[in-house]
Amino acid sequence: MLTVGGGRENVDVYFVLSAAPGDSVILTPLNDDGTAAGLAERVGRADLPASVEAAESNDGGPRPRWVWRDTATAYAPLLAAGVRVERCHDLRLSHAILRASSLTAETALARASVSQWDAAAPLQAPGAAGGAGAGTRAGAGAWEHTALFDLSAPQPGDDQTLASARAGAGETEFPGSEPGDARPGEARPGEFRPAEARPGETRPGDARPAETGTRTTATTTVTRTISANEADDLAEFRLQLDAISASPDPNRLRLLLAAESAGALIAAEMSHAGLPWREDVHDELLTELLGPRVAAGLRPERLERLAERIRVETGAAQLNPDSPADVLKALRNAGLTALTTRSWELEKLEHPAIAPLLEYKKLSRLLSANGWSWMEAWVTDGRFVPDYVPGGVVSGRWATRGGGALQLPKQVRRAVTADEGWMLVVADAAQLEPRILAGISGDAAMAGAGRGTDLYAGIVASGAVSTRAEAKVAMLGAMYGATTGESGRLLPRLARAYPTALAFVENAARAGGRGDVVTSRLGRSAPRPGEEWWEAQARAAEGAANDAELSRARQQARDWGRFTRNFVVQASAADWALCWMADLRRTLASFAPLAVPGRAAPPFDREPHLVFFLHDEVIVHTPAERADAVAAALRASAAVATRLLFGSFPIDVPLVVSIVASYADAA
């Protein structure tokens, strides 16, 4: 059976999980500096959940950190078996961050050639989430990776030999480092962070994981055969540890990677649990708005009536209201000058066809995006199970693949309903991005404007602008790089009141315009512009470009500047949100199980668990009895995240928390 750290306490031990031939997995225990911590063990996949659970229990000792290529693929089968892990290190996500980060720019990892570690997230097998079934998903034919760890399936011929020497585990005490950030503030120690790695500290008998051959040491020598996968994983992990310790601020990156990996665990857990979804409520809502369900491809009654009215009012008997070109032609024939068929554009027009057209567009959108077909494809057994893609956006935001989980319209949120005896705790970080801007720029005036209050109201109170709406549009303009319109007009006033914050985003924009790399609070860097961009800039700088090319080059430089201007804010907000959720997850896991009737999938059937995340908002599904405690935990974790990012800088990120039966009732 697996043991961790020979019973020592306060030692981070990693278990690297690698696919091995014969439907098995190799677990290699490592110390936090990448040296061997014990003998590797081979476990059949069927027995893996039990082994993992045993290591997680460890009699009150430290929990291991699981190191694996891809959390979604590795963790889903564990969850399906009801087994949860506390911490992990996602090699692929970590690689992506370290590859791009300005903090690890000169490391071997950053200079390595493009490899399997730079590949996109593997696709999830339908139904891998466990709790809910596979369903019929659009594009299901594209699923490829169904096996456990098959990013590159092990070939028997690929095996090589490596000495894995048992180093004197247990001989030396390695207390964990202080918590992640250089300015940890009041953060609770020891949370979701890997302990300090110790470069240069090598003990006799340690085997470098990537070494081959047999090594005799003062203790024991073990020679065994390992798969190419295992060698790759160990080598990559070491490369990452080296890159981190070589960075100017290792703790910053350790925190980021721990939070990113925790996010991957959360995504897997949310897909396992699913978002509670009342199909009957959804169906009722659709029927009320659209008319009774009809076969896919047909228009429900209400839509058909609207389409007919539009045809009558425009005099276009054959009009297809789903075709923008058709609609445009019909409007012109009716004497209207419309350039596009966008709703906000049509709203300005005065004509009897406009009202039914706008209503048609609204309802038709509901039908195609979240109608019955969508429900059939994505909701199973009362759970909406989207496929989250942690790290799917360069800023660190998540993406989704299918299901449109990040665009759940307010129209259908009524269907998101807690199980009987359970509640939803919905929490939203109010005005997160401008607050993050105040934090990263160190703008005390802006931070002060938001302390304990609505930030936009605080900006109004400072006298910079006169209404909340103005404050909001001006702030958004500052973060997005508005140059014209109301937003552009208000910017100078904002800049006078908050010069530090405005200078910060201005600098980020200038850096981007030069092609320089910008970086989030915790160390996630934006990509550099592509080859084409550089070529255009070079031609412009050499004076080789004609007027059109010159203005295009300048335009591209401004565009990239707007991207980097926004990146520093958006990516730092994503840093914060990941820390928030990671800390929350740890707290929720510590709640005593509660025997309540419910339909939540084990291991979450007796305790609060995250079911939804959207940039600055989360939903926790909880036994009703625990709802208040969950609300308190959400606030506490927000405070932890704020301290982890900003230390003692006097800033707060207040939450708007609602305890509701239905998502539609959240504030």
Place this chain on the structure above:
DNA sequence: CGACCCTGCGCG
């Protein structure tokens, strides 16, 4: 028929 782009709109 699929691959691809465009339009439009949902979310933050």
Place this chain on the structure above:
DNA sequence: AAAGCGCGCAGGGTCG
């Protein structure tokens, strides 16, 4: 070009 960031998705339309 709604004034400016980041996304995903569906449907129409075109091309090969």
